[in-house]
Amino acid sequence: MRNLKFTVRYNNTDFSGWQTQPGYRTVQETIEKAFGAITLEARVRINxxxxxxxxxxxxGQVFNAFTATQIGAAKLVKALNSKLPEDIAITACEEVSQSFDANSDAVRKLYRYVINDTHIPDPFLRKYAWQTRRILDAARMHRSGQVLLGRHDFRCFETNYPNRLTSIRTITHFAVSRFGECLWIDVEADGFLYNMVRAIAGTLYQIGRGYWPEEYMQTVIDGMDRGIAGPTAPPGGLFLIRVTY
Amino acid sequence: MRNLKFTVRYNNTDFSGWQTQPGYRTVQETIEKAFGAITLEARVRINxxxxxxxxxxxxGQVFNAFTATQIGAAKLVKALNSKLPEDIAITACEEVSQSFDANSDAVRKLYRYVINDTHIPDPFLRKYAWQTRRILDAARMHRSGQVLLGRHDFRCFETNYPNRLTSIRTITHFAVSRFGECLWIDVEADGFLYNMVRAIAGTLYQIGRGYWPEEYMQTVIDGMDRGIAGPTAPPGGLFLIRVTY
Structure with a gap:
């Protein structure tokens, strides 16, 4: 069996998330069906x-799959994209060692949260950005979030803590940048807690609109209490950009 | 009664077009309902x-409406946007003379047709661009379309000719530009025939992929026959950008 590593883009608007759930249209099941239709393998499982x-x-989501097919990587990308619906596109495929595991081998992930902060929201961004209808101070948000960098207990940003063995994570990159009428909140870490980026975005929103002082981010981290952080920002603004192995 | 001129953006993905049709969600009816809810006028008609x-x-769609309301223009924009769904946004409002008619006073309109011409389509552009899965030659398309400029009989680009009194129109601006993985086809004219921009886009596609020679555009215009032009490009790539009065 070959072990193949794929990179995939998807527009999650019309999906019920990644993971297969009976009765729902999910990214995982859609890819597995397309894969099986091409390789004629009865049971394809992507990870x-x-x-x-x-x-x-x-x-920039990454998955791997074991397959007996002898179709070459480039040809497989083309074949998969011709089977996949318009809201999923495979962008890369390469053969990797038998031991490669897309889940446990991920070293860092970069997420981007997009905010469209105009008084009059852009109708074309409604599924791709949080439309706050308030103008936010991007520089203030950038400064306030610098304390997120490094190794901390981030349970203050975890929905339904505890979900994992530990809520300690290391954030390696944090930046808020303005591009015209949009803000990008970039957060790269060795792992994320449930809804962590969306809770960070909601907290930065409160700081960016002037409701909380710039220093409040440290108070949130020290408080270790989800109740004192900002709201969970809506899902449509969040993009998984890159996974580093 | 005041006569108000409005500019409006809308994402037509989830609408059945502009014009009110019983049983369908249309832009016109949605705006008229919001308008009536704010001004408390029983019968609002937008043009x-x-x-x-x-x-x-x-x-950049423009409409006008007669209303007895005394609400100021800026306040009315805010009130309307708070009532309107996320896929419509009023961007401007001003009081105009009683004689202004958004339909018959329009002097020129600029339409933009967007093509995403990568081998691997971008899942985020699927409702906002024609995804050709072929790379097109933008410079060749730009050159071939120069013969469209000026006053011509454009029945070759009209679906179900004849729909109007005349199929003669004047194109005042034409350009094809590349922005990364997208092409913009800009066409400005004193008026458009049914599906005219989409038929021009379909014809340019055949030229841009090399199926027809660059000079074929002149043959299409001279032929005065819809059958010899290219296909009608899909609607999602088309944007009304600006109306000039």
Missing amino acids: CSGRTDAGVHSV | CSGRTDAGVHSV
Whole structure:
């Protein structure tokens, strides 16, 4: 069996997230069906870097799959894209060692949360950005989030803590940038807790609109209490950008 | 009664076009309902520069409406946007003379047709661009379309000719530009025939992929026959950008 590593983009608007759930249209099941239709393998199982929730998009999700097919990588990408619906596109495929596991071998992931902060929201961004109808101070948000960098207990940003063995994670990159009428909140870490980026975005929103002082981010981290952080920002603004192995 | 002129953006993905049709969600009816809810007028009728078909978007559609309300223009924009769904946004409002008619006073309209011409289509553009899965030669398309400029009989690009009194129109601006993985086909004219921009886009596609020679555009115009032009490009790539009065 060959072990293949794929990179995939998907627009999650019309999916119920990644993970297969009976009765719902999911990214995982849609890819597995297309894969099986091409390789004629009865049971294809794909293993991703970490599932994304309903409404959360991807431009750089990675998964691996074991297959007996002898179709070459480039040809397989073409064949899969011709079978896949318009809201999923495989962008890369390569053969990897037998031991490669897209989930447990992921070293870092970069997520981007997009905010469209105009008084008059852009109708074309409604599924791709949080439309706040308020103008936010991007520089203030950028400064306030610098304390997120490094190794911390991030349970303050975890929905339904505890979900995992530990809520300690290391954030290696954090930046808020403005591009015209949109803000990008970029967060790269060795792993994420449930809804962590969306809770960070909601907290930055409160700081960006002036409701909380810039220093409040440290208070949230120190408080270790989800109740004192901001709201969970809506899913449509969140994109998985890159997985590093 | 005041006569108000509005500019409106809409994402037509989830609408059945502009014009009210019983049993369908249309842009016109949605705006009229919001308007009536704010001004408390029983019968509001809005009059646009020209209806757009199902799937065709707008960033600069214009309409006018007569109203007895005394609410100021800026406040009315805010009130309307708070009532309107996320896929419609009023961007401007001003009081105009009693004689202004958004439809018959329109002097020129600029339409933009967007093509995403990568081998691997972008899942986020699927409702906003024609995804050709072929790379097109933008410079060749730009050159071939120069013969469209000026006053011509454009029945070769009209679906179900004849729909209007005359199929003679004047194109005042034509350009094809590349922006990364997208092409913009900009066409400005004193008026458009049914599906005219989409038929021009379909013809340019055949030229851009090398199926027809660059000079074929002149043959199409001279032929005065819809059958020899290219296919009608899908509606989602088309945007009404600007109406000039």
